[in-house]
Amino acid sequence: MSSTLHRRLLLPIAAAGVMGLVLAGCTGTDDGGPAASDADCGPYEDYGTFEGESVEVYSTIVDVEADQLVQSWADFESCTGITIDFVGTQEAETQINVRAAAGDAPDLMIIPQPGLLQRLINDGYVLPAPESVEANVDEFWSEDWKGYGTVDDTFYAAPLMASVKGWVWYSPSDFEAKGYEVPETWDEMMELTATMAEESTATYRPWCVGFGSGDATGWPGTDWIEDVVLRESGPEVYNQWVAGEVKFSDPEIKSAFDRVGDILLNEDYVNGGFGGVNSIVSTTFNDAALPILDGNCSLHHQASFYEAQWPEGTTVSPDGDIWAFITPKIDESAGDSVTGGGEFVAAFSDSEAVQAVQTYMSSDTWANNRVELGGVISANKGLDPELAGSELGKASIEILQGEDTTFAFDASDLMPAAVGTSSFWTGMVDWVSGTRSTDEVLTFIDSTYP
Structure with a gap:
């Protein structure tokens, strides 16, 4: 399929009280109302009826996911x-x-990172969200998520889909056969790693790791650091780090590098199935976890979306071929913390039809419709986790919906591009390659901050 998709369709809107739009049913009318349809229009009555109205939605989403998005409305x-x-x-x-x-801006855009959203807002292109959208976000989303769509106390964009990072993938049958327990703390994970390392062979190591991703090589390493900064230093320091108020060379971030380095820079612990530490950069993130299936490694750190990388026929479930646990807490008494990503819907125009679509996409109705089609999850609290297409999807949704869960958006996506999608990535490559020491890498990244 072409990387560019153009679809013209009739959409649905789902949320209460959309700007006083006229209530309507779904039967065809002589005055241009909606055509006859098998759809249950009850959930969409409050959005009103329109004649000859079209709304452009612009996105980086293509291929199968784009087709499912089109189905969702x-x-x-x-x-x-x-x-x-x-x-x-x-x-x-x-x-x-x-x-x-x-x-020539579109009516709406699904924006994949808050940094781009904030830049478009600051340039004066994005319009504040209507009250109906903000009401949905207040009802169905956490303050953390709302904050990513807010600039200078003005709310602009509702969250849409989400991913949970920080999963550690493993083989349940391997754990059972060797008597391994899923660790509940970072210290327990390190003890497990040391135990696994006692079984090392010419090809086996406890962890398998891959930073390779074309022009984006290095980003999987940033996820490791982000997970540890959040768990070790907490959300306040994490947010200060994103804002540049806490430097990479500050003790909190250096500590995270040291803790991650205990694994990634240890030849006894990595890189099962591929080689030693020097193979991390040349191993693609797509292939990095596959040695678990061959018994050449036992653990791999990667986001929920890695589920799609397992070969056809691989069962991902607690008693299947592959399962995962969230990166454990460092402080056993701390609450649950996860990093992740997601998209936001921003408006560049404000007709009633545009606001209706925008409101629908911020609703629990849309979230349930889209997740039921498979392949994605959302942090929308009105979403039924049972609709997720996989056991891992259900587990991810439950984590996102947890009342005590602290969610932190992927730091590299929030940082200025010169850092988040440039020097942070290349710094991780230099670090595991041994061309720069930890202190040299941290000083280098700091030097690139705008």
Whole structure:
């Protein structure tokens, strides 16, 4: 399928009290109302009916996920009469700047990182969210999530989908056969790692790790550091680090590097199935965990989306071929903390049809419709975890919905691009390659901060 998708469809909207829009049913009318449909239009009545209205939704989402996105609003379109013109291209993150500057911005954009969202807001392109969208976010999302769509106390963009990072993948049958227990603290994980290392062979090591990702090589290493900063120093320090108020060379961040280095820089612990520490950079993140299936490693740190990388026929479940546990707490008494990612829906125009679509996409109705189609999860608290397409998806949703869970957005996605998607990545490569010491890497990254 082409990397660019164009879809014109009829969308649905789901949320209460959308700007006083007229209530309507789903049967066809002589005056241009929605055409007859098999859809249950009850959830969409409050969005109103429209004649000849279209809304462009712009996104980096392509291929199968784009098709599922289009399906997620099919009933909404049928019931409201709005046509959603979906444009998906992997170049959307760069092209939105060109389009907005030329006065050709889309009506809505699904933005994959808060840094880009904030830049577009600061440039004056994104409009504040309508009250109906903010009401949905206040009801269905945590303050953490709302904050990522807020600038200078003005709320602009609702969250959409999410991912949970920091999973540690393993083989349940291997653990059972060798009497290993899933660790509940970081210290227990290190004790388990040391025990596993006693069984090392020419090819086996406890951990398998891969930083390779083309131009983005190094990003999997940033996820390790982010997980430890959050767990060891807490959300306040984490947020100060993102803002540049806590430097990479400060003790809190150096401590995280040292703790991660206890694993990643230890030839006795990595890199099962591929070689030693020097193979981390040349091993792609896609292939990095596969030696678990061959018995050449036991543990791999990667996000929930890695589930799609396992070969066809691999059962991912607590008693299957592969399962995962969240990176353990460092302080046993601390609450649950997870890092992750997600998208946000920003508006560049404010017609009633645009606001209706924007409101629907912030609702629990949309979240349940989309997750039921498979392949994604959301942190929307109105989402039924049982609709997730996998056991790991259900577990991820339950973590995101937890009342005591502290969620922190991927730090590298929040940092200025010169750091988050540049020097932080390359710094991790230099670090595991041994071309720079820890102190040299931290000083280097600090020097690139705007």
